[in-house]
Amino acid sequence: MPSDPRQPFLGATYGRYSDGRSALAHDVNVSFGLTGLQITLEHGAPVVWSYGSLNAGEPLRPTAVDVLLSSSEAPGASLFVPGLDFANALSTYAPQLTARAERWRHTRPWLVLVGAIAAGIALIYAAGWSPIKATAGLLPETWRERLGDEARDSMVEGRALCTDGAGSTALLKLSERMSKAAGRDKPFRIAVYDWSLMNAFAVPGGQIVLTRGLIEKSQSADEVAGVIAHEMGHGIELHPETGIIRAIGLSAALELMMGGSGGTLGNVGLVLAQLGYTRAAEAEADLVAITVLRSSGIAVKGLGDFFKRVADMEGESGGLSKTLKPFTILRTHPPSAERAALVRRQPGYPATPALDAQAWDELRNICKTTQKPDARSPAPQ
């Protein structure tokens, strides 16, 4: 073994050379020259393949026992050289053939690209700009409303719409009051569905859904107004639309990452149902809710009472609905208590009730009359 890798390999070695015109091969001698491999056929002058022009059939590994070489200077020809000494020596003369060099060569441009993209994303978020939210804002109003309708339908799952006339009027008045205070010329559309679960959510396109359960369990119109204000907060900040675009973007990105084998986008309805919010979004909605309530002249106490009641309910059941019970160990603190505290800290201001006693009563009875979703006839007034 030569100790200095730059020393020429002692002697020549046996190789098999094919000219690439037919499947015949010829025995040849191969040796390491100064600038390239020297290949000596039986008759004729030696052919030199420069080291830089070499290509290996397989990236050169330390454990290689033979090498299959070709050269860009001799297209179509190939040289097969058995022997691990030759393979070892070759890696010092033509290091670009080693596996490590090859992998790095192919990885480097993509690392740079991915790094640049990651840096770009980090910069964008550091600057506080949300491109996803900007994209969401670009969606035309009609598209957003359609998306919202489909999201709403897939979430209420065929439950009936509460359509009692007096109740609907009361709700509409409340919505107009608060929407105007929030600076929206087109009021939020609020609907109540015949669903015993206590819930409320905002969907794209300025629509809010409340459940019968929520209204039944609320103790004042101010509480309901507080919930509505919170959902308006989501709607004003475009959280539903942003969530959808983010979900779609993630799906498409995942598909690209899996090399196209990550499965198709799947049920669009399922994507639309992924209207979960980050903690930041919830906090943002809370702040907007407080502003809306103040501008509408409705006391924030209602919202605070609502959070307090939910915190109590969470405390009862260990902080989670029964579906999430197995994960109890992962919870560290109930968020609702925090948010109740935030509301309590707000300074007071002159306020009138969200609805007068009669209107509140009418709202509570809004589900006296209902309309099933597939019924095309107008609801009885």
Place this chain on the structure above:
Amino acid sequence: MPQAGPDQGEPNRDVSFGAAQAQPGEGLSIRFDGRGDRLLSLGAINGVLKLVTAGIYSFWGKTEVRRRLWSFTRLNGEPLEYTGTGRELFLGFLIVFAVVVLPALLGGFAVALLFPGNRSVLLGYQITVYALFFFLVGNAMYRARRYRLSRTRWRGIRGALDGSAGRYGWTYFWTLALPVALTLAVIASQIEASMWSFVLTLPALALPMLLGKHWGIVIAGILATLWVMPWRANLLYRQITNDTRFGDQALRYDGGVAPLYQRYLFTWLGSTALYAVALLGTLLIANHYGVLDLSPDMPDVPPAPGPVGEPMPDADPNADITDEGEPADKKLPPAAGIGIGALWLLATLAVAVVTAWYRARQMQHFAAHTHLGAASFRSTVTGKGLMWLTVTNWLLGMSAILMAVALAALLMFGLTASGTVALPAPPDPGMAAAPGATQIVMTAFAVALVVIASTIATTFAQFRSARYFVSRMQLDGPVDLAAILQSSSHGPRRGEGLAQVFDLDAF
């Protein structure tokens, strides 16, 4: 003769090589000469690089694996050479993604927007897209084979596939679509009107449902569809083999169908039985989870996010049912979906095992009737060997993924239990609280482990399959190497994008 020998500084010339100047009409030995010990590191490296480049490196990783497997394959001691590049695969994939996949995705989105809530239209669109993809699968397979052959060289001589991808794709399509369509038509004629709405909401359960009521027809349909398989396989093999070239020499296939059917009975009946059992199992699982009827213990429909960000504690679990009667739209709860998925995974494995003996026989038959000039191939694969290969590869994949998932779960649990990280409510479809930063990191970590594990497992599986098939292939008879000339065609410029997108990789 040029001098070359041990005293020329070459200590270990492998004497198993045939002489370079093979006499006209000498045999060509086929050997698989490689060990799998380095594949673990290759798989791991490929997995890691795939992750840090957001998946883009996978094309180059795949190329390196192929180069290694090709160089393990030796004809007369000299290796095959794979001359494809990662860039070719990457470009091919990009093109197909832009031209086929993206329009399909956007189309689905557009349909959902334009016909909101209309399930039938969405279903119709999805069926059309799947039918189109199915139409293209054969085409994609042919193109993939053509790309790989054109990038394979031995002593500089290229391989090639000289035929029409469209023709092969069409054959692939109609020979399967026709029996399936006929079967479905017969079955559809048996579906009562009341069941149609159910079929539209849960199409995956239509067949199992019918199995319950008209099992004779369903079984007959499966039998009929599976009956044409040997004939179809023979037809497709003949088409693609007669198109295959080594240099300017064509392969020739002259096998008939009868010998295949002589060994098909057990496989035919066995596969039918397994598919019927899988359908029955699907039916039972769906029934157990209450999807099919209105049993009172129907699971909670996942509630939407509320103002507090989490689903409200629901005091009355049966409130949904007792208040309103029947929910209008049925959905498959996640647990049922997982159960059914696992069932079909096992069924596929079982079918692979049951058909192993027939597949070995088919491979032997195909090889024996494939000729290169005056020489013929011979395959010595056995049913038992195939079965063993399938099962072990499958176990390899499963255990790798399970280990990765277990590891990730352990880490997650450890970190959260020790209080290091606070975890908000875990995301579920339809549930509240989209993942916060912590959860994204956790999920990303788990995904990373799974990607690396599955890359390693896949690399190993490819190696084992290649080793098994190649080492049991011989070429009997004289081959005139001097008469095999280089062909002038260079094959496709870019890689097998369609096959990439459909994930049709054997190697």
